[in-house]
Amino acid sequence: MTRTRLAAVDVTLCYGDRTVVEGLDLEVMTGVITTVIGPNGCGKSTLLRSLGRLLRPSAGKVLLDGKAISSMKSRDVARILGVLPQTPIAPEGLTVADLVARGRHPHQSWIRQWSGDDEREVTEALELTGIADLAKRPIDELSGGQRQRAWISMALAQGTDILLLDEPTTYLDLAHSIDVLDLVDHLHEELGRTVVMVLHDLNLAIRYSDQLIVMAEGRIVASGPPKDVVSAELLKRVFGLDATVIEDPVSDRPLIVPIGTRHVYGAVGGPKSTV
Numbered sequence: 469m470t471r472t473r474l475a476a477v478d479v480t481l482c483y484g485d486r487t488v489v490e491g492l493d494l495e496v497m498t499g500v501i502t503t504v505i506g507p508n509g510c511g512k513s514t515l516l517r518s519l520g521r522l523l524r525p526s527a528g529k530v531l532l533d534g535k536a537i538s539s540m541k542s543r544d545v546a547r548i549l550g551v552l553p554q555t556p557i558a559p560e561g562l563t564v565a566d567l568v569a570r571g572r573h574p575h576q577s578w579i580r581q582w583s584g585d586d587e588r589e590v591t592e593a594l595e596l597t598g599i600a601d602l603a604k605r606p607i608d609e610l611s612g613g614q615r616q617r618a619w620i621s622m623a624l625a626q627g628t629d630i631l632l633l634d635e636p637t638t639y640l641d642l643a644h645s646i647d648v649l650d651l652v653d654h655l656h657e658e659l660g661r662t663v664v665m666v667l668h669d670l671n672l673a674i675r676y677s678d679q680l681i682v683m684a685e686g687r688i689v690a691s692g693p694p695k696d697v698v699s700a701e702l703l704k705r706v707f708g709l710d711a712t713v714i715e716d717p718v719s720d721r722p723l724i725v726p727i728g729t730r731h732v733y734g735a736v737g738g739p740k741s742t743v
Contacts, residue, residue, distance in 0.1 A: 477529050480525060529698045564604070698722040
């Protein structure tokens, strides 16, 4: 049964005196991959931080399963919701296994120390992300794609069923970006995780998302399935991008083809650069 897991209700978000997001409403449904897109500085990552209780709204509220997230205990939130920031930092020399084990901290207490259940959760998380063979390697020795898998493993080890991922493909080449997003898709399809991502690559966002949220200047300007949202008009209005939108021959979803001056000039007989 589809239901709302996360919601923002008339949320305003500020950094000091600067308002970044104002009067925003949204709903994140269970078992869905929702991706937030928009131009730089529009408030995408700020919104994600507020959904993960890393930033308190100046006005309005964020609801987690119908409860005000600000009123919940941090440990209770961490058992439901896992957050992967854009550029997570691990202490120098920390191994993959030790990093992933930190995901079990919300389940620890002075009367409940490390147990066999915790060990199984860490092992399963490493296996699900395909990095069990890297368990003893220091995080700072891994490639970008391996490092992202390690951080996702830690979020999985928390045992949460909601994942918030801020630019999980940052600094990755296209092959590794696809690899990480395939993993996210597997976690969604096979394990039923609810996922909210922020992505810059519009075509990857379209291909890997059930719902898109398009932001501009701190507000949501469009939302819905990619086929209902993406158009040449929206790309021009929100991103200032001249593009044509065709059907992706692989996914049958919209595919954005940017239009630059090189081919426009060449088509009308004007100057066309050569390499």
